[in-house]
Amino acid sequence: MTGREIPKIGKTVPRQDALSKVTGQEKYAVDYYARDFLWAGVKRAGVPHGLVKKIETEKAQALPGVIKVLTYKDVPGTNRQGVVRKDQPVLVKEKVRHCGDPIALVLAQDIETLRRALDLVTLCYEPLPAVLDPEEALKESAPIVQEENPQGNILLKGNLETGNVDLAFKECDAIVEASFKFPHQEHAYLETEGGYAILKEDGILEMTVSTQTPFRDRSEVAEALGWDQEKIRIIVPYCGGAFGGKDGVSVQTLLGLAAIQCPNRPVKMWWDREESFLASSKRHPCRLHYRLGAKFDGTFHALAASIYYDTGPYDHLGGVVMALGLEHAGGPYQIPNVRLQAWSVYTNNPIGGAFRGFGVPQVTAAMEQMVDMVAEKINLSPLEIRLRNRVKKGGKNSLGMNLTGSVGLEECLIKVREHPFWTEKEKWKSLAGPFRKRGVGVASVMQGMGYGPIVPDYGNAKIELTEEGRFRIYSGVVDMGQGNATTCLQIAGHILNQDSSHLELVLPDTARTLPSGSASASRTTYTFGNALIEASQKLKHRLLERAAGLFMAEEMEEIELRPGRIKHVPTGKEIFLPDLAKILDESETVATHTFQAPVAKEFPTEDQALKLHGIPHTIFSYGAHLACVEVDELTGEVEVKRYLAVSDCGKVINPQILEQQIQGGIAQGLGYALYEDFIVQGGKAQTRNLSTYIVPTSLDVPDLESIPVEIGEPSGPFGLKGAGEIAMDGPLPAIANAIADACGIRIFRSPMTPQRVFKALKEKEEGNS
Amino acid sequence: MKISFILNGKKIEIDAPPDRRVVDLLREDLNLTGTKEGCGEGECGACTILVNGESRLSCLMLAPQLEGQKVTTIEGLASAEKLHPIQQAFVEFGAVQCGFCSPGMVLASTNLLQKNPNPSRAEIREGISGNFCRCTGYQKIVDAVEAAARKMKI
Numbered sequence: 063m064t065g066r067e068i069p070k071i072g073k074t075v076p077r078q079d080a081l082s083k084v085t086g087q088e089k090y091a092v093d094y095y096a097r098d099f100l101w102a103g104v105k106r107a108g109v110p111h112g113l114v115k116k117i118e119t120e121k122a123q124a125l126p127g128v129i130k131v132l133t134y135k136d137v138p139g140t141n142r143q144g145v146v147r148k149d150q151p152v153l154v155k156e157k158v159r160h161c162g163d164p165i166a167l168v169l170a171q172d173i174e175t176l177r178r179a180l181d182l183v184t185l186c187y188e189p190l191p192a193v194l195d196p197e198e199a200l201k202e203s204a205p206i207v208q209e210e211n212p213q214g215n216i217l218l219k220g221n222l223e224t225g226n227v228d229l230a231f232k233e234c235d236a237i238v239e240a241s242f243k244f245p246h247q248e249h250a251y252l253e254t255e256g257g258y259a260i261l262k263e264d265g266i267l268e269m270t271v272s273t274q275t276p277f278r279d280r281s282e283v284a285e286a287l288g289w290d291q292e293k294i295r296i297i298v299p300y301c302g303g304a305f306g307g308k309d310g311v312s313v314q315t316l317l318g319l320a321a322i323q324c325p326n327r328p329v330k331m332w333w334d335r336e337e338s339f340l341a342s343s344k345r346h347p348c349r350l351h352y353r354l355g356a357k358f359d360g361t362f363h364a365l366a367a368s369i370y371y372d373t374g375p376y377d378h379l380g381g382v383v384m385a386l387g388l389e390h391a392g393g394p395y396q397i398p399n400v401r402l403q404a405w406s407v408y409t410n411n412p413i414g415g416a417f418r419g420f421g422v423p424q425v426t427a428a429m430e431q432m433v434d435m436v437a438e439k440i441n442l443s444p445l446e447i448r449l450r451n452r453v454k455k456g457g458k459n460s461l462g463m464n465l466t467g468s469v470g471l472e473e474c475l476i477k478v479r480e481h482p483f484w485t486e487k488e489k490w491k492s493l494a495g496p497f498r499k500r501g502v503g504v505a506s507v508m509q510g511m512g513y514g515p516i517v518p519d520y521g522n523a524k525i526e527l528t529e530e531g532r533f534r535i536y537s538g539v540v541d542m543g544q545g546n547a548t549t550c551l552q553i554a555g556h557i558l559n560q561d562s563s564h565l566e567l568v569l570p571d572t573a574r575t576l577p578s579g580s581a582s583a584s585r586t587t588y589t590f591g592n593a594l595i596e597a598s599q600k601l602k603h604r605l606l607e608r609a610a611g612l613f614m615a616e617e618m619e620e621i622e623l624r625p626g627r628i629k630h631v632p633t634g635k636e637i638f639l640p641d642l643a644k645i646l647d648e649s650e651t652v653a654t655h656t657f658q659a660p661v662a663k664e665f666p667t668e669d670q671a672l673k674l675h676g677i678p679h680t681i682f683s684y685g686a687h688l689a690c691v692e693v694d695e696l697t698g699e700v701e702v703k704r705y706l707a708v709s710d711c712g713k714v715i716n717p718q719i720l721e722q723q724i725q726g727g728i729a730q731g732l733g734y735a736l737y738e739d740f741i742v743q744g745g746k747a748q749t750r751n752l753s754t755y756i757v758p759t760s761l762d763v764p765d766l767e768s769i770p771v772e773i774g775e776p777s778g779p780f781g782l783k784g785a786g787e788i789a790m791d792g793p794l795p796a797i798a799n800a801i802a803d804a805c806g807i808r809i810f811r812s813p814m815t816p817q818r819v820f821k822a823l824k825e826k827e828e829g830n831s
Numbered sequence: 832m833k834i835s836f837i838l839n840g841k842k843i844e845i846d847a848p849p850d851r852r853v854v855d856l857l858r859e860d861l862n863l864t865g866t867k868e869g870c871g872e873g874e875c876g877a878c879t880i881l882v883n884g885e886s887r888l889s890c891l892m893l894a895p896q897l898e899g900q901k902v903t904t905i906e907g908l909a910s911a912e913k914l915h916p917i918q919q920a921f922v923e924f925g926a927v928q929c930g931f932c933s934p935g936m937v938l939a940s941t942n943l944l945q946k947n948p949n950p951s952r953a954e955i956r957e958g959i960s961g962n963f964c965r966c967t968g969y970q971k972i973v974d975a976v977e978a979a980a981r982k983m984k985i
């Protein structure tokens with residue numbers, strides 16, 4: 063936020079972080095090179111499953127310039143980390159469970175020595191048969207990944223059922239069935255995991271890291287390392303991208319361990335791209351088997367789905383991701399008879415974790431293709447069938463839950479239906495050149511917001527009038543690029559009638575800001591924004607009251623808060639905020655507020671584990687996406703020519719930031735649909751860098767049209783709902799449906815590469831001849 | 832070995848081993864951390880700098896290659912009190928999200944507009960295609976470069 067204007071809600075204010083970022087002044091966690099710092103690095107297993115026999119560190123230890131080589135023996139605490147279940151070691155003791163498992167931590171004077179020392183650490187192990195396929199993993203005979211888990215390789219399973227599904231399928235006029243398979247997706251944030259830590263003389267373990275979850279990390283580090291939580295401080299600068307991949311511990315426990323072994327020495331760790339690919343969590347690969355039945359009039363009558371999420375060897379967030387997928391598996395439709403089953407399964411593949419959409423992109427990709435397939439069977443337009451079955455406010459969703467939050471899906475679908483991309487599609491399609499086919503596809507999307515019914519979902523805002531007469535906002539939630547820091551300033555500035563020169567921001571820091579949960583789950587601005595509105599109003603009220611006393615005003619209306627000062631309108635007298643701050647007690651210059659997000663009052667299940675893992679949500683954002691694609695019949699190459707996303711994310715506070723979220727989400731979804739394939743063979747990653755893992759470039763993403771329908775959500779800050787994830791859900795199914803419209807083929811998996819498309823085209827041709 | 836070159840308008844001399852990567856030299860030895868590293872393999876463009884006005888990947892360059900050259904990093908693009916029009920446009924048009932690609936993007940765009948002051952949107956997309964951005968979907972970056980080009984002509 064720049065300039066002298068008072069920020070308005072609903073108007074674009076340029077991001078306050080843009081200036082420092084675009085001039086290279088902004089310091090990210092990886093940008094610190096303290097004097098005399100040490101490099102820390104990790105030796106990784108390189109095998110997917112095996113029993114540790116010995117970890118040989120002597121040679122590395124003997125290398126000049128090596129300060130320490132640490133193994134599990136050196137971890138003072140539980141050596142366990144994890145968000146829900148603590149089933150992941152900081153450093154491996156008995157068993158390796160995936161190739162990226164950390165075996166030893168090396169501290170060295172410089173990075174070359176570190177690299178050489180890491181090469182000298184060797185792991186002697188006895189190989190174990192690896193669990194590589196989530197459906198195979200469920201068989202009796204499968205080797206076990208987590209011995210302590212009472213359910214074998216099942217981390218979590220869930221079942222949601224309404225109506226009478228078996229009978230209902232018999233009553234359907236059209237039934238479609240299909241299986242889908244989606245691979246790992248790598249976040250590929252541009253800033254890989256990193257930061258630095260130091261154990262200070264006063265016993266405080268301080269670290270500056272790139273994370274979405276400073277407060278949760280703090281307790282994880284404390285437990286794993288046996289360090290007093292009160293003596294850990296985590297500071298989080300702006301992150302260079304995260305998208306869910308920094309939801310949870312990456313370098314934190316390792317850096318902490320390194321630092322406590324070398325008191326008073328700053329220690330830096332920065333994973334290179336290959337290590338980031340190897341060790342970080344990814345979007346869960348997913349297998350889905352769907353069956354959808356409808357009546358002749360187009361109403362959905364029955365749905366059955368079995369869904370397998372491959373969560374890798376650790377819980378991380380695998381149970382919660384699966385639960386959110388399960389909850390969204392029926393899409394934003396009213397369906398009277400539904401049976402949904404999902405499993406989150408332990409394997410020896412890379413770790414599955416949070417990634418924008420959180421289990422929802424996979425189920426949306428399947429369900430939205432099913433919708434098109436059934437529409438084709440009963441000869442109904444893809445938009446009409448969606449309009450016919452859409453959820454409505456006050457109505458029920460596919461889980462039989464009454465929707466109490468705002469629902470703008472109908473408005474979104476209608477906007478798509480009125481858009482020239484839709485109304486003029488036949489003409490556009492007819493203009494494809496020789497050996498090229500064009501098609502238009504749509505998809506509905508929805509994304510629940512927040513943590514669900516059990517885990518407390520709260521924001522704690524704090525705002526302070528400083529001695530300089532500025533308002534300082536203590537942001538409890540990380541800004542990893544979404545722009546919520548700017549939105550905070552916009553909200554506070556609007557309420558307090560201050561321009562940016564009178565506003566300042568403290569980024570998340572466990573020693574200064576208040577815990578407000580994770581920067582995830584499309585909750586950040588909703589939850590923290592609500593808290594900040596109240597805190598700002600409290601402070602405003604207090605200041606005006608004090609000023610009214612000073613001015614001996616008769617009515618509160620006579621007093622106005624202006625930029626940098628308070629004015630008594632009838633007399634024209636003013637008091638400047640620094641002067642007011644001086645006469646106030648500290649307790650008066652600070653206001654805080656806790657906002658707790660509303661939770662659902664009814665439950666689609668009595669399964670306590672599912673509730674704990676977040677089912678159900680009560681507020682959802684919605685949207686309708688449309689993709690126009692062109693397929694090259696000679697190569698199978700698919701080009702997205704135009705893209706439209708109509709989104710119901712409530713009222714818009716900052717249109718530019720909303721567009722950023724929608725456009726960025728679409729680009730990642732487009733990569734997921736067409737290019738991104740994190741290939742794992744025998745538990746080993748084959749895509750090790752950005753030359754083999756293909757993310758969209760500026761040539762692959764067309765101009766994207768984003769239209770908000772601004773239906774206010776009464777519980778949201780100024781009517782807003784979450785917007786961070788939803789755009790990720792649409793591109794894969796919309797593009798798949800567009801390819802089907804163009805060529806009459808379906809790939810049933812992603813990415814839809816030229817090879818796969820070409821093969822499907824060939825098979826279709828052979829089938830026809 | 833001693834290496835002397837012009838860095839952001841100032842002549843400097845620095846001692847560095849001959850195999851020192853330029854990105855490390857800038858970030859670690861000269862504290863110019865505006866130059867980012869996203870891959871270290873020439874794939875992402877985050878480490879872009881200008882050498883004699885041409886965009887170069889500093890993760891693929893070694894210190895001796897700077898000898899006698901004119902180097903501009905993101906810190907040296909703006910003048911003391913004024914942003915470069917491309918930087919200004921990036922701020923205004925919302926081309927910055929996490930911002931980790933921004934220094935490289937801005938420098939690549941500077942080089943692009945120097946070569947082609949009047950690019951079409953497709954030419955802009957072509958010109959920045961070596962710079963990877965995971966956040967924006969590129970549209971607002973293209974908008975910003977387009978606007979900057981217009982402004983720089985006046």
Ligand code: FES
Pocket residue numbers: 867868869870871872873874875876877878879888889890891
């Ligand atoms: S860091 Fe140089 S191209 Fe990626």
Ligand code: FES
Pocket residue numbers: 252302303543926927928929930931932933963964965966967
């Ligand atoms: S703004 Fe984050 S990578 Fe471009």
